[in-house]
Each structure stands twice: as structure tokens, then as C-alpha cells.
Amino acid sequence: GRLAALPPRARVSFLSALTGSFSTPAGENPTVAMIEAAYRHHGIDARYLNCEVAPAALGDAVRGARAMGWLGFNCSIPHKVAVIEHLDGLGDSAAVIGAVNCVVLRDDRLIGENTDGQGFLAALRTVADPAGRSFLLLGAGGAARAIAVEAGLAGAARITVVNRDRARGAELVALLNARTPASAELVVWDGFQRVPDETDIVVNATSVGLFPDVDARLELDVDGLREGTVVADVIPNPPRTRLIRDAEARGATVLDGLGMLVQQGVISIRHWTGVDADPAVMRRALAAIFSA
Ligand code: NDP
Numbered sequence: 001g002r003l004a005a006l007p008p009r010a011r012v013s014f015l016s017a018l019t020g021s022f023s024t025p026a027g028e029n030p031t032v033a034m035i036e037a038a039y040r041h042h043g044i045d046a047r048y049l050n051c052e053v054a055p056a057a058l059g060d061a062v063r064g065a066r067a068m069g070w071l072g073f074n075c076s077i078p079h080k081v082a083v084i085e086h087l088d089g090l091g092d093s094a095a096v097i098g099a100v101n102c103v104v105l106r107d108d109r110l111i112g113e114n115t116d117g118q119g120f121l122a123a124l125r126t127v128a129d130p131a132g133r134s135f136l137l138l139g140a141g142g143a144a145r146a147i148a149v150e151a152g153l154a155g156a157a158r159i160t161v162v163n164r165d166r167a168r169g170a171e172l173v174a175l176l177n178a179r180t181p182a183s184a185e186l187v188v189w190d191g192f193q194r195v196p197d198e199t200d201i202v203v204n205a206t207s208v209g210l211f212p213d214v215d216a217r218l219e220l221d222v223d224g225l226r227e228g229t230v231v232a233d234v235i236p237n238p239p240r241t242r243l244i245r246d247a248e249a250r251g252a253t254v255l256d257g258l259g260m261l262v263q264q265g266v267i268s269i270r271h272w273t274g275v276d277a278d279p280a281v282m283r284r285a286l287a288a289i290f291s292a
Contacts, residue, residue: 018068019272020049022061022083023076027052030289031074034265037285038277046071046273055082062086062103062110071272072104080142087112096179097149099142102264104271113271116143117150119264120234124201127253128230131155133200138162138189138218140172143234144205148172152180159184162193194221201230202247209233209241217242227251236261237290258286 021031027050035048051073053061058079063086065073075083080099084090087100088109094100100112124130130151137148140163148159159182163169169186176184187193195202202225208216220243225231231247236257244254262282269277 017044017046017273018049018065018070019046019072019268020051020065020070021074021076022051022053022058022079023074024052024054024078026050026076029076030286031261031265033289034262034282034285035269038265038269038282041281042275042277044269044273044275053079055079058082059086065103066105066110070105072102072110072268074268075101075103084112086110093117093146093149093153096153096175097146099146102268102271113267114146115264115267116146116260117148118267119262120147120203120232120260121150121154122263122267123255123259124230124232126259127255128201130201132157134158134160134196134198136160136162136195136199136202138202138204138220139206140165140169141205141207144203145172145175147203147205147234148176148182148184149180152176152182152184156180156182158182158198160187160196160199161185162187162189164189189219192219192221194224195229197224197226199226199229201232202252204231204233204235204241204243207235209235209238209243211237214238215242222246222250222252225250225252228253230255232260233257234260236286239287239290258283258290261286 032048032050089111091113094112094114097114102113102115104111166188173184173186208218229252231252232255233241234257235241239256239258248254262279265282266277
């Protein structure tokens with residue numbers, strides 16, 4: 001892996017390193033635009049191919065990537081759990097989360113990582129340190145699970161999970177209490193919720209606000225937000241969700257879902273090539289798509 005594995009230009013001029021994404025449906029995934037913008041900007045001779053891969057073909061796709069010497073690939077819906085049986089090992093947090101969205105070829109072994117929560121934490125760290133903080137986490141699906149596990153492993157003191165479905169919320173809370181040092185509790189979401197006074201960081205990890213239902217409103221009372229509370233949204237499209245706008249109007253420090261997506265790209269490129277890509281270049285490539 002890493003840059004050393006890229007073809008030495010002087011000897012092999014026409015062989016690009018390969019990376020990409022396996023998912024279905026694949027056509028609406030904008031990651032390719034952001035990653036290839038970074039490759040171009042940094043002069044990395046690599047390609048990122050967005051591949052439509054049906055569930056029954058996932059094993060063949062992984063074997064194909066291995067046969068062709070891909071540096072690695074992203075996995076998206078519906079392959080994040082199913083891909084694990086085709087891999088040789090898992091990164092620490094991916095093992096706890098139980099899902100993989102970034103596979104890396106390391107010493108001829110395919111290792112599964114999860115960048116969802118790591119991307120979120122990298123974006124969060126631009127404004128706040130998660131250690132010792134109290135989180136209010138809305139949602140308990142795949143994104144929430146990844147964010148909560150990484151926050152717990154990064155030293156979050158308290159994680160209050162708010163979710164409509166009790167079973168799904170309870171499963172996440174049990175996982176956090178068992179596998180991370182954080183203290184987690186469940187609030188079942190049945191009607192408007194207020195933000196507890198001790199909250200430092202509010203995270204919307206539900207799908208509420210995602211295009212096309214852009215005016216959808218979370219049942220969350222933002223009136224009581226303390227000034228300086230961090231309010232983060234996972235929704236990348238549109239980046240300025242109703243939550244972000246409401247929180248900003250109340251003096252909160254806001255983080256949009258584009259930042260998390262961009263940081264995931266930065267982490268993937270680092271895994272595959274060893275290069276620290278410029279997030280500003282990647283954000284511009286995505287913002288151009290989402291505002292179009
Ligand atoms: P899941 O389907 O796994 O989970 C969805 C979650 O949203 C569940 O907890 C569900 O609650 C909750 N939810 C849905 N509708 C409502 C509602 N009306 N009110 C309250 N809660 C609701 O989805 P993912 O976790 O995979 O994805 C969630 C969002 O995260 C998506 O919009 C996706 O675009 C975004 N995302 C962004 C990333 C980024 O890099 N910016 C990366 C990954 C995801 P319940 O369990 O009660 O049904």
C-alpha cells in the first residue's frame with residue numbers, strides 16, 4: 001500500500017493506481033468527484049471508480065479488486081456489514097461498530113476500516129475536543145453508531161442517545177457502555193425533546209433534513225441551547241439544514257455534514273496513498289455539486 005506502491009512514473013507511465021466505491025445504487029454517490037479533485041490537486045496518479053455492485057456480486061468485486069491490485073475501496077449501502085466476511089481483518093473501531101466503509105490493502109491483506117465516525121470526529125476537532133464532553137446524539141442508525149463509538153473511544157464522558165425505536169436505541173447504548181469508557185443512556189423519542197443543560201455537543205445523526213425533504217424539522221427544542229454549545233448535523237445535502245440555521249441563530253457553534261464527508265475522504269486517501277489531502281479542495285468539489 002501507500003505511495004510506495006504507486007507506479008514509479010519514470011518506468012511505468014501508463015498504469016494508474018486504482019481505488020473506488022462498491023454500492024448499489026451507486027449513481028448518486030458524489031464521493032468520486034471529491035476524491036478525484038484531491039488526486040488531481042496533489043498530482044497523485046490514481047483513479048477512483050464508482051462501481052455498481054449488486055449484493056450477490058460483492059465477493060467477486062472484492063476478489064477483482066484484490067486481483068487488480070487496488071489500493072483499496074469504499075463500501076456503501078448495502079455492503080457495509082456484508083463486506084466483512086470477504087476481508088482479512090478489521091481496524092479497532094470498525095470491529096466495535098461492526099461495519100466497514102473503507103477497505104485498505106496493507107501488506108497483501110484487506111483490512112476494513114470505518115471512516116463515518118472518524119470523519120465526524122476530525123470535523124468536530126476543528127471546533128472542540130470530544131474528551132470529557134457530554135453528547136446529545138439524535139438517532140441510532142449506522143451513522144449514529146459510528147459517531148457514538150468513535151466519540152466514546154475518544155473519551156466522551158456522557159452520551160445520551162435519543163431515538164424513536166427503543167430496541168435500536170437500547171442496542172447502541174448497551175454497545176457504548178460495554179465497549180467504550182463513555183457512560184451512555186437512552187431517551188426514547190416520543191414528542192419534542194429539550195436539550196439537557198449539561199449538553200456540550202448536539203449531533204443530528206438521523207436522516208431528517210436530507211434532500212428532498214429539506215424543510216423537515218426535528219422534534220427538538222433548540223430554544224434552550226446554551227451559547228457556545230456545538231451543534232453538528234450529518235446531513236450533507238443541503239449542508240445548511242434547518243437545524244444548522246436554527247442553532248446558529250441561537251449562538252451555537254455549528255458544523256455541517258459536508259465537513260464530515262470531506263474528512264472521510266481525507267482519511268480514505270491517507271489510508272490508500274499516505275498523502276494528507278487538502279480538505280478545502282475537496283469541499284469545493286462537493287459544494288459545487290450540492291449547490292448546482
Ligand atoms: P439509518 O437508516 O441507519 O438510520 C436512520 C436514523 O434516523 C434512525 O435512528 C431513525 O430512527 C432516525 N430517523 C429517521 N427519520 C426520523 C424522524 N422523522 N424523526 C426522528 N428520527 C428519525 O441511516 P444512516 O445512519 O445510515 O444515515 C443517517 C443520515 O446520515 C443519512 O441522512 C445520511 O445521508 C447521513 N450520513 C452522512 C454522512 C456524512 O459523511 N455526512 C455519512 C453517513 C451518513 P428509528 O431507529 O427510530 O427509525
